[in-house]
Amino acid sequence: MVRIATFNVNSVKARLPNLLAWLKAEAPDVVLLQEIKCVDEAFPALEIEDLGYQVAVHGQKTYNGVAILSRLPLEDITPRLPGATGSEDDQPDAQARYIEALVDGKIRVCCLYLPNGNPISEDRKFGYKLRWMDKLVDRARILLETEPDLPVVIAGDYNVCPTDDDVYDPKGWADDALCRPESRQRFRALLHMGYTDAIRAVTKAPGVYTFWDYQAGAWQKDHGLRIDHLLLNPAAADKLANAGVDRKPRGEQKASDHTPTWVELTLD
Numbered sequence: 001m002v003r004i005a006t007f008n009v010n011s012v013k014a015r016l017p018n019l020l021a022w023l024k025a026e027a028p029d030v031v032l033l034q035e036i037k038c039v040d041e042a043f044p045a046l047e048i049e050d051l052g053y054q055v056a057v058h059g060q061k062t063y064n065g066v067a068i069l070s071r072l073p074l075e076d077i078t079p080r081l082p083g084a085t086g087s088e089d090d091q092p093d094a095q096a097r098y099i100e101a102l103v104d105g106k107i108r109v110c111c112l113y114l115p116n117g118n119p120i121s122e123d124r125k126f127g128y129k130l131r132w133m134d135k136l137v138d139r140a141r142i143l144l145e146t147e148p149d150l151p152v153v154i155a156g157d158y159n160v161c162p163t164d165d166d167v168y169d170p171k172g173w174a175d176d177a178l179c180r181p182e183s184r185q186r187f188r189a190l191l192h193m194g195y196t197d198a199i200r201a202v203t204k205a206p207g208v209y210t211f212w213d214y215q216a217g218a219w220q221k222d223h224g225l226r227i228d229h230l231l232l233n234p235a236a237a238d239k240l241a242n243a244g245v246d247r248k249p250r251g252e253q254k255a256s257d258h259t260p261t262w263v264e265l266t267l268d
Contacts, residue, residue: 001241002072002265004109006155006228007249008034008211008258012067015256016044022249023051028262029071030103032111034157036065043067060096066111066156072104081112082142084135097132106267107236108147112136112156117177126177129159133186140190144233151236151265154195157258158229160187162197165206166226178227195231198243198263210245211258219250228261239265 005028009015012033023031031053036043040059048055052071058079059065068074081098100110114136117129136154143152160183164170173179191197199208209224218224232240241264250259 002030002103002107002267003028003262004030004032004107004153004155004230004265005246005260005262006032006034006111006157006230007260008113008157008228008256010035010037010256010258012036012044012065013038013042015254016047018249018252018255020047020051021252022246022260023048023053023069026246026260027071030109031069032109032155033067033069034065034111034113036067037062038065056099056101058096058099064096064113066096066099066113068099068101068109068111070101070103074101074103075105076102076108081132081135082139084132093132107151107153107265108143110139110143110152110154110156112154112158114157114159116159117180117183120175120177120180126180126182129177130182130186133183137186137189137193140195140231141193144194148233149235151239151267152233153230153236153263153265154190154233155228155230155261155263157227158187159227160184160229161225161227162187162200162229165204166208168207168209168223168225173225178225190231194234196234196237196240198230198232198237198240199226199245199261201232201237201240202243208245210261212250214257228258230261230263232263232265236265239267241266
């Protein structure tokens with residue numbers, strides 16, 4: 001059994017005590033982190049390696065940043081989403097939003113922090129999000145075509161609520177980039193291609209959230225969003241044992257506004 005979790009930590013330095021406590025308590029085999037908000041050299045690798053994890057980091061000063069932590073061997077580490085650009089004129093994407101790796105030679109994990117996209121009136125925000133999602137769809141298709149028998153998990157903070165069941169106030173959020181039809185259409189393209197939303201494979205219940213804003217008592221009122229997802233290719237979906245959301249870290253002091261989401265796969 002392999003347990004893979006995704007967790008937007010909203011600054012690894014600010015949340016390090018919480019992150020280390022959670023890693024000690026839960027000991028997932030692989031952890032995909034987003035919004036680490038630091039350059040590679042400033043990532044607290046030693047503290048995390050002391051818990052038995054290898055670390056692969058694609059960081060950026062102050063903003064964004066992703067990392068893979070693994071108790072199993074990592075190889076074929078690739079930072080940056082292939083083909084992703086940062087502007088209409090196809091300049092290479094300078095934002096650290098994607099990293100992928102082969103874990104123990106048995107499963108490929110792709111860690112992503114998808115652009116928020118607000119305000120939707122600005123192409124450099126919403127247009128960037130949609131172009132980035134198009135490149136993600138391209139990469140997901142390539143992985144299906146080139147490694148059909150290798151389990152693949154594409155996980156992270158997608159900044160997309162796939163349906164109205166994934167947002168506490170659908171009407172109030174209808175014009176937000178996270179809930180816009182254009183964003184949801186691209187998420188559905190991944191599902192129609194053959195990827196499985198791990199959480200929705202085990203529950204259809206509304207109100208399964210992974211993010212609660214710091215404002216207006218959102219956590220206390222359970223005014224949440226489901227924007228952190230683990231998508232499984234058919235080879236991984238065939239091995240799905242369980243999936244869920246660990247709400248406990250969101251209730252801790254100095255918590256991230258996200259909480260971990262996880263999947264368990266039965267691998268040989």
